[in-house]
Amino acid sequence: xxxxxxxxxxxxxxxxxxxxxxxxxxxxxxxxxxxxxxxxxxxxxxxxxxxxxxxxxxxxxxxxxxxxxxxxxxxxxxxxxxxxxxxxxxxxxxxxxxxx
Amino acid sequence: xxxxxxxxxxxxxxxxxxxxxxxxxxxxxxxxxxxxxxxxxxxxxxxxxxxxxxxxxxxxxxxxxxxxxxxxxxxxxxxxxxxxxxxxxxxxxxx
Numbered sequence: 001x002x003x004x005x006x007x008x009x010x011x012x013x014x015x016x017x018x019x020x021x022x023x024x025x026x027x028x029x030x031x032x033x034x035x036x037x038x039x040x041x042x043x044x045x046x047x048x049x050x051x052x053x054x055x056x057x058x059x060x061x062x063x064x065x066x067x068x069x070x071x072x073x074x075x076x077x078x079x080x081x082x083x084x085x086x087x088x089x090x091x092x093x094x095x096x097x098x099x100x
Numbered sequence: 101x102x103x104x105x106x107x108x109x110x111x112x113x114x115x116x117x118x119x120x121x122x123x124x125x126x127x128x129x130x131x132x133x134x135x136x137x138x139x140x141x142x143x144x145x146x147x148x149x150x151x152x153x154x155x156x157x158x159x160x161x162x163x164x165x166x167x168x169x170x171x172x173x174x175x176x177x178x179x180x181x182x183x184x185x186x187x188x189x190x191x192x193x194x195x
Contacts, residue, residue: 001124001141001142001143001174001175001176002141002142003110003140003141003142031140032126032140033138033140047116047173048114048115048116049114057110057112057124057142059117059173059174059175060175061160061161061175062160062161063160063161063163063164063173063174063175064173064175066117066164066171066172066173066174067116067117067118067173068116068118069116070173078116078173079116080115080116080117080173080174081112081114081115081116081117081124082112082113082114082115083110083111083112084111084112084113085110085111086108086109086110086111086126087108087109087110087111087126088107088108088126089107089108089151090108090151093108
């Protein structure tokens with residue numbers, strides 16, 4: 001899974017039938033060493049109810065269709081977790097409650 | 101598979117992969133000498149690895165081919181802890 005920050009939402013009223021009702025979020029990939037954005041974006045299907053600003057992880061490829069929300073949908077990237085905290089080399093480099 | 105070094109842990113309570121009690125490891129990709137490559141990902145720990153271990157990572161849909169991850173939305177898992185890497189007869193990494 002890759003780590004990203006939700007930086008926006010996508011609205012696409014004209015889309016394939018079985019994607020209707022799905023929430024599409026704009027994700028910016030994060031450089032975990034600095035927790036800064038890599039200026040590299042993607043659109044992912046939201047399966048966990050993530051909000052803008054939150055750090056999440058997402059799956060790509062066929063695994064993206066293995067959540068209940070995305071089963072049988074033409075998605076190749078699905079958010080599967082909202083990150084609460086990241087510990088790296090014994091240090092807390094990210095905590096959801098207060099942005100470090 | 102690729103090499104990675106266990107750099108830490110990622111905690112996520114709100115998840116959609118239907119895995120309970122799963123441990124998500126923060127992994128930094130590394131080469132066969134164990135040198136870090138400043139490229140991070142999150143992987144499900146299937147082998148109880150510890151910090152700084154060099155591990156083997158499987159990625160993509162093959163990740164759902166273990167009992168625990170069957171039909172689960174996971175695309176990176178740790179499948180082994182590396183003890184030793186030998187390249188052209190020379191030891192490049194030892195645990």
